[in-house]
Amino acid sequence: MKWGSELGKIGWGITGAGHLLQETFGVMEKLARTHSVSCFISSAGERVVHIYGLQQKLSEICPGNYYQEVILETEQGAAFPLAGRFLRKTYDALIVSPASANTVAKIIAGITDTLVTNAIAQAEKGGVPIIIVPSDQIGIKKTRLPYVINREICLKCEACSIIALCPYEAIVLSDRLPKIDLTKCEGCGICLRKCPHGAVTFGQRVRVTPRKIDIENVKKMRKNKNYVVLNSPKKIPKTLNKVL
Numbered sequence: 381m382k383w384g385s386e387l388g389k390i391g392w393g394i395t396g397a398g399h400l401l402q403e404t405f406g407v408m409e410k411l412a413r414t415h416s417v418s419c420f421i422s423s424a425g426e427r428v429v430h431i432y433g434l435q436q437k438l439s440e441i442c443p444g445n446y447y448q449e450v451i452l453e454t455e456q457g458a459a460f461p462l463a464g465r466f467l468r469k470t471y472d473a474l475i476v477s478p479a480s481a482n483t484v485a486k487i488i489a490g491i492t493d494t495l496v497t498n499a500i501a502q503a504e505k506g507g508v509p510i511i512i513v514p515s516d517q518i519g520i521k522k523t524r525l526p527y528v529i530n531r532e533i534c535l536k537c538e539a540c541s542i543i544a545l546c547p548y549e550a551i552v553l554s555d556r557l558p559k560i561d562l563t564k565c566e567g568c569g570i571c572l573r574k575c576p577h578g579a580v581t582f583g584q585r586v587r588v589t590p591r592k593i594d595i596e597n598v599k600k601m602r603k604n605k606n607y608v609v610l611n612s613p614k615k616i617p618k619t620l621n622k623v624l
């Protein structure tokens with residue numbers, strides 16, 4: 381294990397994909413014991429991290445020191461100056477996990493108009509190793525939903541208690557049915573614990589079929605020698621050892 385200034389320095393791109401996000405945080409947490417991790421988070425990524433209630437974990441992994449920062453797209457303006465660190469080789473590697481279908485499509489098209497796609501472009505120019513875990517790729521059959529109200533269990537109580545209990549006013553009535561507004565949800569889980577009928581679920585597994593275009597984009601990405609493309613965040617630590 382390396383210590384102090386000897387710590388391996390990782391720049392970690394997080395995009396707005398819920399799929400593989402919790403698994404990614406598990407791996408990031410472990411790697412943060414032996415490496416310093418700075419997170420570069422897209423605007424959508426910031427929202428999704430909140431929806432899945434991972435803000436606390438994020439601040440433990442990146443407590444704010446120079447190489448352990450949270451860098452938000454929403455605070456980086458239009459030109460993403462801190463993405464330039466990859467050109468200057470501030471980090472030993474860039475990991476992007478999970479990489480949303482949107483981010484993968486932009487990389488393939490050469491578009492760099494988000495913090496994470498720009499970080500990838502700068503890392504390529506600077507010769508920094510890049511590891512990418514796309515959320516939408518061949519073999520993905522199921523994904524986990526965030527907080528959802530199950531319509532089959534919800535009794536449509538006249539005075540729905542979780543509307544009043546949500547500290548973020550994220551539960552609203554729509555056609556007289558309570559609905560979770562994911563633009564406000566902070567993933568605290570109070571609704572799940574407090575609904576007297578157990579109508580709120582978290583992490584429910586649902587079937588998904590990845591789109592053909594996303595599978596094609598990942599295939600194209602695998603052919604580019606600048607990227608190491610993985611199908612699971614669990615493979616990141618071994619791969620990182622190989623590329624560093």
Ligand SMILES: Cc1cc2nc3c(=O)[nH]c(=O)nc-3n(C[C@H](O)[C@H](O)[C@H](O)COP(=O)(O)O)c2cc1C
Nearest residue numbers: 395396397398399422424425480481482483494515
């Ligand atoms: C709760 C939630 C989960 C999402 N999960 C995914 C996902 O697994 N894969 C994906 O490609 N997009 C997902 N999206 C949509 C992306 O956030 C959206 O495409 C966004 O534009 C991605 O922007 P980015 O690539 O700059 O992060 C999700 C959105 C929400 C609200």
